Amino acid sequence: MKNVQQKLSTSLEENQKYFRRILRTDKNFDIISRTTMVADRKAVYYFVDGFLKESIVEKLLEFFYSVTPEDLPEDSEELSRDAMPYVEVELLEDCEQITTQILSGVMCLFIDGYSRCFAMDCRTYPMRSVEEPDKDKVLRGPRDGFVETIVSNTALIRRRIRNPKLSMEMKNVGSTSHTDVVLCYMEDRVDSGFLQQIEKRLEQIKTDALAMNQESLAECLYPHKWYNPFPKFKYTERPDTAAAEILDGKIVLLTDNSPAVMILPVSVFDIMEEADDFYFPPVTGTYLRVTRFVIALLTLLLTPTWLLFLQNPQWIPPQFAFIKISGDVYVPLFAQLLILEFAIDGLKLAAINTPGMLTTPLSVIAGLVVGEFAVQSGWFNAETMLYMAFVAIANYTQASYELGYALKFMRILLLILTAIFGLAGYAAGLVITFLSLLLNRTVSGESYLYPLIPFDGKQFCRRIFRKRIRFDINLKE
Structure with missing residues (x-):
């Protein structure tokens, strides 16, 4: 038209x-x-x-x-x-x-x-109930979540921030779809220069439609460096998380027809934070956060490091001799690990597309058949299945799908380089992974590794250790 x-x-x-x-x-x-x-x-x-x-x-x-x-x-x-x-x-x-x-x-x-x-404006959109999102569950805290109606989502944020400084600007994106996009921020805490930059980018977007909602908007806002898998945005379906990020000076973008909101700018430390870190006492919150960082590091390094040691068995200390393969190896270990990397994603896709009533029985059947008979048939060794099972489960410690797959891509790269070049390839893979993080930039152009690089001791401790909330109490007689 x-x-x-x-x-x-x-x-x-x-x-x-x-x-x-x-x-x-x-x-x-x-x-x-x-x-x-x-x-x-x-x-x-x-x-x-x-x-x-x-x-x-x-x-x-x-x-x-x-x-x-x-x-x-x-x-x-x-x-x-x-x-x-x-x-x-x-x-x-x-x-x-x-x-x-x-x-x-x-x-x-x-x-x-x-x-x-x-x-x-006396409209009402068909919408589901405001319930806790399946992906961003918490052990303690509110059980509401964003829905596909943008007005309801803004109301959930307003309910938590009752301050006139909270601004919500409505934009319209897409020459055909005319999708509503809300720019949400605290006027006295946001970086005004970055805010003007985002407003200018939204006005300059030339697209027919935001077919994939927030993902289409993300690609329009940051079209560069598509080959770097580490995410530039943080997504959440929790109103409490969005409100906390707004109070921290971040900008939140809400897209109509999407239950997830975009938070920017964010570093890798921001993306790895979760709501559970703040709903528990400082000691417990710190433990959960440190555990998440350690497990993320293990998911990246476990299988490539194991492959490197098996290629060089003389490096294995006697007390760690149990990591060696006990049975016969019919398929090269590198091929086993690579096949399992893709097989796990295949099982994920199958679980997503399986009707709800059949998910549990089919998961049990898949676990028995793939796990037990794959080892007995000689395709895979038990040790390979064990380490890949840990990696598959550990990936779910990350709330961000994008970060989980970025670590997966880096792990596959490490496996390939280690299998071909040995120790030199392993070292090269580590360097490439570090450079992917170091050279990556947030949407605002800042360091993706801040506050580690450039180093800010106070902010770094804040990212690692969960501290108590400070209260300013004025007692008047």
Whole structure:
């Protein structure tokens, strides 16, 4: 559809012809137009079936039926301000903007003789209940989560930050989809320079539609260095996490039709933080955080290091002789590890696409068949299955899918280089992994490893150790 810049006419008949052609009300059964009378003037209103609160619409129509010619002012603004019995009413005169509002679910009323229409936001979107997200579960804390409706998501944040400094700016992205994007930040804590940069990027986005919601938006905001797998954004479906990041000076982007919000800018330490770190006492929170860092390091280094030692058995100390392969090796260990890396992802995809009622029995069958008979058949050794099982389970300690797969790609690279070049390849893989982190930049252009590089002792301790919250208590007699 080609957008035509056109203003409304005072003639209702001309406006009806235009929107009948643009909205194709004769073909689209869900776009409804109803003709009515407001006082002694003919009127028509447009809306999308399924987006309206019927009880509110009935009350509005009851009001319009009761309006007399003497009560109807000549100025549309006066009617909207003094006589319209609804809170969210906006006067629009640009036809393209009106079209977008109608397709977004806003009811637009046109009255003959007025050059502006009355856009009444009495919509309600179909949505699921506000429940705890499956991925971002916590042992302690609130059990609500974001949903696919952007207004509900902003309300969940407002509920936690009752401060006038909290700003939520609505943007519109996509020439066809017209997707709503909300820019959320604390005015007195955000980096103003970075905020202006993000606003400029949002305004300059030239795309047809955000087909994949926040992922499409992320690629539009940061299109460079696609080959670096480490994530540039942090995603969360928890309102408490989003509110905490906003209070910490971060920017949160909410995209309509998506239950996940984007947090930026973030370093690798920000991405590895979880809500459980703060819902427990400092000692427990620190233990959980340190454990997560150690396990992330093990998932990266365990299998490549084991392969390196098996290639050089003379390096294995006598007390660690148990890591050697006890049985016969029919398939090279490198091939076993590489096959299992892909097989684990295959099992993940199968579990995602398996109906819920069959997930448990099929998982048991897959574990028995793949685990037991794969070893007995000679394809895999028991030690290989053990270490890869640990890596597969340990990957779930990371809430970020993107970070988990970044570590997986680096691990596969380490395996390949170690298998081909031995110790030199192992060292080269470590260097490449470190450089991928070091040369990576946040969306704001800062170091991805801050506060480690450049080193900031106070901030580094804050990232590693969970400290008590400071309270400023003023006692007045």
